[in-house]
Amino acid sequence: MKSLNYLLVCVLLCITLTGCDSKQGNENTALPSPIITPVPSTELTSIPTNSVEPLHPWTWKKIGKGDLNVFHTKDGIILYPEPITYIGLKGHSGKDFTLGTTTAYFMRDSDQQFSSPETLEIAMKPLAMGTGFTVKNQLFPADGMSMKMASGGLVRSDGDQKNLWLLSEDGNSANPILSTKGYDELNIKVKTDKANSGESKYSLNWGSDPHPMANGMKIAFVSNRNGILSVKRGQSVYIVNKDGSNEKLLIDSQKYGNLTIVGTAKDLVAAETDKHSLIIVNTTSGEVKELPVNGSSIAISPDGAKVLFRKVVEASVQKDLWLLNVENGKETMVAGFPQGYFFNTAGEWSPDGAKYAFYGNGIEVIDKTKGYRDNNILLIIDSASSTMSSYGKPEGTANIYPLGTNHWIDAMHVLVYLDDDTTWIAKIRE
Known part of the structure; x- marks a missing residue:
């Protein structure tokens, strides 16, 4: 009888421990729990389930047509067309660039994936000086002046x-x-x-x-x-x-x-x-x-901490990029410039002054029919480490337009303009 009681206690203890392990362990490795038949109830109960769709990682995301700029409002971000004012490029003549009817985009600040921007059709309007248009009650220039x-x-x-x-x-x-x-x-x-x-x-x-x-x-x-x-x-x-x-x-x-x-x-x-x-x-x-500094200055960071510049030797501007510490005057050369690329047109600092984005123009010309170098990539300088990272261009797309603009949406996302008249968002790696 004592043996039977001892055996019964062991069985009950085993069941109890198994139930505890199934609650505390990983659901993929837990032991099966004992089957419990629920007691019928007259009350109807429901358990809400929040099925959150996982955020898929991405580096490049197409946002829309045109060369876009960024303006922050109280409730979101307006991406508005920025006219190309360069003469003799991309088929434009010396005549005034006309915007015509085009598209602007609006995104809430909370939409970190930029998955569903609001599309707004806009039309050019005359201003007291020049031309412009209105988006979300905000006036924007259309003539580049x-x-x-x-x-x-x-x-x-x-x-x-x-x-x-x-x-x-x-x-x-x-x-x-x-x-x-x-x-x-x-x-x-x-x-x-x-x-x-x-x-x-x-x-x-x-x-x-x-x-x-x-x-x-x-x-x-x-x-x-x-x-x-x-x-x-x-x-x-x-x-x-x-x-x-x-x-x-x-x-x-x-x-x-x-x-x-x-x-x-x-x-x-x-x-x-x-x-x-x-x-x-x-x-x-x-x-x-x-x-x-004996150099050609490019831009000062928004926080006023650094100035990006290139040294000048015997009246010749050098290829290498340097960062000047405004506080102590220390100069540091930016490391990691990809071979076969050079700095041609100024880019833009991120809003927090931590990074600088620009297009590295390729020395090699791929399409000889174009009037500009078309082998270009997005390059990001990290201000703290004075190093450069390459983001290339969207895979399988047209080339980055070398004299187009790039603008930061926030500290982690930058707009990149391609020569097929589309704008993409590049997500910056941590």
Whole structure:
């Protein structure tokens, strides 16, 4: 009897342990549980099942037609057509590029897979200056002459370099930003200046090349007004609020030589001198840094931490790309440039300043009938490690258009334009 009781206890213990293991172990390796017959109930019960479709990994995803740019709104992302303004390429002549009827796309920020963007047909409309169109109550330029600011407004310079203009929200009017007090008097002096004649003749540039900063609340620009009558003629850098207030000289050509704006980042303005040094000014503190990089600067990162540049040796721009640390002036060569490719056209920094995307132009020309090199790939520079990664191009597609634009959607996705007039999204690997 004791043996029978002992055997019964062992059986019950085994059943109990088996049931526990089936709950705690992996469902693919669990031992079978004992069959339990449910007790009938008068209440109807249901267990909700959330069948989540697994996210399939992808590197390239086709998004739509046209060369697209990105604008962030409060509730999503607008991908809008960016006209190609390059003359003599892709069948375009020197005539003004007309947008006609085309497509824009809208995506919610939460749609990380970009699987179902909303397609919006749009048509060109005349603006007070140039042409444009409206998407989701946002005005966009269509002629390549105006610049879309983070604040949502459009800013542009006029053909005679006399002023900068801010377009109204509907595009029906354009308001001058700069005060032109003194322009007429100075322009007369320039025209009658004896030294200003023949091939060396200079024209007055009151304001051009606008670079919005501080979320579009301020604009950096160039002008030669302060030194056009002096021996040291050259462009200086100015800054002004978008409403035209607080206009002031920021970097003087009389001290640094002729200046070109490299870019803006937060409260920083970066400009390059004709001697290939870099001047960086903090518009809040007034601090000025002169960094003798002896190179051709390409772009300053949005966080203001790095400047991408190429060295200049005996007036020749070198192939290698370098990163300059703005804080300490340290220069680091970018490693990993693929053999057989070169840097030709500036790309774009990611919004967080961590990466830089551009098209590596292939030395080899595949299609001899095209007027440009068509063996091109997407290259991404990692700012922290100063290394480069190749993303190639979408498999089985047309070639990347070498002078097309690329724009970051966010820190992990970049738009790439192909020469069959399609735009793709490349997902950046971690």
